[in-house]
Amino acid sequence: MTVNQNIVKTQDANCPHDKRVSCGNCRLNTxxxxxxxxxxxxxxxxxxxxxxxxxxxxxxxxxxxDHFHSVYAIRSGAVKALTLSDNGEEQVTGFYLPGEVVxxxxxxxxxxxxxxxALETASVCEIPFNRMEELSLQIPNLQRHFFxxxxxxxxxxxxxxxxxxxxxxxxxxxxxxxxxxxRNSRRxxxxxxxxxPMSRTDIGNYLGLTIETVSRIFxxxxxxxxxxVDKKEVLITDMELLRNIANGDGHC
Amino acid sequence: MTVNQNIVKTQDANCPHDKRVSCGNCRLNTxxxxxxxxxxxxxxxxxxxxxxxxxxxxxxxxxxxDHFHSVYAIRSGAVKALTLSDNGEEQVTGFYLPGEVVxxxxxxxxxxxxxxxALETASVCEIPFNRMEELSLQIPNLQRHFFxxxxxxxxxxxxxxxxxxxxxxxxxxxxxxxxxxxRNSRRxxxxxxxxxPMSRTDIGNYLGLTIETVSRIFxxxxxxxxxxVDKKEVLITDMELLRNIANGDGHC
DNA sequence: CGCATGCTTGACTTTGATCAATAGCGGTGG
DNA sequence: CCACCGCTATTGATCAAAGTCAAGCATGCG
Numbered sequence: 044m045t046v047n048q049n050i051v052k053t054q055d056a057n058c059p060h061d062k063r064v065s066c067g068n069c070r071l072n073t074x075x076x077x078x079x080x081x082x083x084x085x086x087x088x089x090x091x092x093x094x095x096x097x098x099x100x101x102x103x104x105x106x107x108x109d110h111f112h113s114v115y116a117i118r119s120g121a122v123k124a125l126t127l128s129d130n131g132e133e134q135v136t137g138f139y140l141p142g143e144v145v146x147x148x149x150x151x152x153x154x155x156x157x158x159x160x161a162l163e164t165a166s167v168c169e170i171p172f173n174r175m176e177e178l179s180l181q182i183p184n185l186q187r188h189f190f191x192x193x194x195x196x197x198x199x200x201x202x203x204x205x206x207x208x209x210x211x212x213x214x215x216x217x218x219x220x221x222x223x224x225x226r227n228s229r230r231x232x233x234x235x236x237x238x239x240p241m242s243r244t245d246i247g248n249y250l251g252l253t254i255e256t257v258s259r260i261f262x263x264x265x266x267x268x269x270x271x272v273d274k275k276e277v278l279i280t281d282m283e284l285l286r287n288i289a290n291g292d293g294h295c
Numbered sequence: 296m297t298v299n300q301n302i303v304k305t306q307d308a309n310c311p312h313d314k315r316v317s318c319g320n321c322r323l324n325t326x327x328x329x330x331x332x333x334x335x336x337x338x339x340x341x342x343x344x345x346x347x348x349x350x351x352x353x354x355x356x357x358x359x360x361d362h363f364h365s366v367y368a369i370r371s372g373a374v375k376a377l378t379l380s381d382n383g384e385e386q387v388t389g390f391y392l393p394g395e396v397v398x399x400x401x402x403x404x405x406x407x408x409x410x411x412x413a414l415e416t417a418s419v420c421e422i423p424f425n426r427m428e429e430l431s432l433q434i435p436n437l438q439r440h441f442f443x444x445x446x447x448x449x450x451x452x453x454x455x456x457x458x459x460x461x462x463x464x465x466x467x468x469x470x471x472x473x474x475x476x477x478r479n480s481r482r483x484x485x486x487x488x489x490x491x492p493m494s495r496t497d498i499g500n501y502l503g504l505t506i507e508t509v510s511r512i513f514x515x516x517x518x519x520x521x522x523x524v525d526k527k528e529v530l531i532t533d534m535e536l537l538r539n540i541a542n543g544d545g546h547c
Numbered sequence: 548c549g550c551a552t553g554c555t556t557g558a559c560t561t562t563g564a565t566c567a568a569t570a571g572c573g574g575t576g577g
Numbered sequence: 578c579c580a581c582c583g584c585t586a587t588t589g590a591t592c593a594a595a596g597t598c599a600a601g602c603a604t605g606c607g
Contacts, residue, residue: 126453130543134457148453150446156453176439180432187428193445194402200452201378201400201408205386207459208503212563243586251460256563258587274572274586291382464595495554505596510555526554526604 064118065089066168074142074229075116076188084182091178093169094118098161104145106158111149113169117141120165121240124148124157125248135249136200138162138241140226144170147193162240207251210291215250216260217289220270224279235282239275264288316370317341318420326394326481327368328440336434343430345421346370350413356397358410363401365421369393372417373492376400376409377500387501388452390414390493392478396422399445414492459503462543467502468512469541472522476531487534491527516540 066072066089067082076085093113097120098104104115107127117139124137124145136157139145149155150172179186206215228234239246247257264270269285271278279285287293318324318341319334328337345365349372350356356367359379369391376389376397388409391397401407402424431438458467480486491498499509516522521537523530531537539545 126457128457128461129541132461134453134460136453136456147446148450150442151450156450176435176442179438180435183428183432186431186438190402190428190441190445193442193449194399196449197445197452198400198403198408200449200456201386201388203456204388204452204459205378205380207456208386208500209380209384248460253564254586255565255588259563262587289381506554507556507597508595511595514555 064094066092069118071116071118071142071230075144079184080182080188084185087178087182088175088185091171091174093171094166095169097164097166098122100161100163102161104159104161104167105149105155107155109149109155111146111153111155111172113171114144114146114149114175115159116144116168116170118166118168121162122159122165122167123162123241123245123249124159126157133248135245137203138223138245138249140223140240141230143226144192147196162245212250212252212256213260213263213293214289214291215252216246216257216264217269217285217293219246219250220277220279221285221289224282235279237277239277316346318344321370323368323370323394323482327396331436332434332440336437339430339434340427340437343423343426345423346418347421349416349418350374352413352415354413356411356413356419357401357407359407361401361407363398363405363407363424365423366396366398366401366427367411368396368420368422370418370420373414374411374417374419375414375493375497375501376411378409385500387497389455390475390497390501392475392492393482395478396444399448414497464502464504464508465512465515465545466541466543467504468498468509468516469521469537469545471498471502472529472531473537473541476534487531489529491529 066076066085072085076088080088104122119141121141122139122145123135124139125133125135128134137145139159145157145159146155148157175185175189179189206218210218223237223239224234227237241249243254243257243261246252247254250257252260261270261272264285265272267284269279269281269288271280318328318337324337328340332340356374371393373393374391374397375387376391377385377387380386389397391411397409397411398407400409427437427441431441458470462470475489475491476486479489493501495506495509495513498504499506502509504512513522513524516537517524519536521531521533521540523532
């Protein structure tokens, strides 16, 4: 028994896609769960959560126009969300990393407006929305938590709006790098060295730039000794300067 | 008595800023309330709603960083929401017309991230959020309604992201005109003739364009006989063409 | 009336898009 | 093993859409 538990523990620690996890022992629960939830309430929430087999790179988690029934917390890996615009081209609306939640766009009309695609092998926790709603009626903090989650999505989308509306190509790239950096450090990973899970094309699409511009900015930032890029590996060598660039003080 | 009631009724019909309104008799309740709410539940919701004196043009409904305690349904007039970006300039994040709800950005961190300012004389219904939450625990449809409201805000913000990321200046203006048009017709107003409540500066700020570009696009659309503009009065003369322009088929 | 404000229009500049060529890399099969 | 392909990324040359700068006009208000 003790031996078995040790094995499980070891696998938990080593494999980020391990299915045998509950919210109670999940390393990400400070990110995706409200801090003020009681242990027994966490167990009740855990009881409704479904964990399937991991998505492979390129797999859809769901597609735009699918019937909505769940939101999903990313457990490992990374995904992108994208909408089809009226004239038919894709718009990447967000990248989601472990601990973050996708799918809330589907609540309004009971259909997802985004498609979500794995950028690399990724596992997710499925939260059936109807059951979460029922549970929320009994656990006020859970209700509050979901209101907050959705509100945060709103404020983040509005930050993207500001970025697209007001910032130069260089500022947009800098802001994206800083966003990924801070989200990594929230998960106890390095804020300075990381691997971008998405392609240049995805970055360009997300930031409203062409792939050529993205590439040029990366090399320019590298020449300015702000970052060092090797394919998808990024090393931020001058965090302070990167912040200045993101805030538009790059050239003044 | 009968006479008095008639007077009240007359004022209701004539003055959109009249305070003596309840959700039950509000002409906008199909827009801002869930259809599936029972009459007695509407009364309970109405019981927590506060209606103050109207805002005058330029008045703040609340300011970014204010402590969050309420969301607001616009009853009459129009308001704009704006954030301050990191480098200090304003970004208009939305225009809100009667029946629409502002303030949900404040839930995440108990502080508003936007400021909201009246574009013209406007009256609002204040919905204290804590009391709405309590009521939601007893009225599942109300909980669902707020999830949907917030989800709709998310999908709308994502549409703006797509607009800013992918569309030309002309497409952005066309899309804004169509948005206002359809929101007007939802309130039984003309889809073709209306008054823009916001300035050219606000439009440019919202759409990521300079005021000069906004002005030029308006005159260009007018020369193409798509719209007719006189100051803030807009007449859409070719709805079909305007839709084509918004979808990027304007020149192909 | 004179001044401030908001809008329009014109001339010129700049940023990022477009077009095009090339390089690197992983997989596949002869 | 290496020749070939497909895909992604980089780099350069040119172009165009929207920004900037500047001037002028209309409106409204003390």
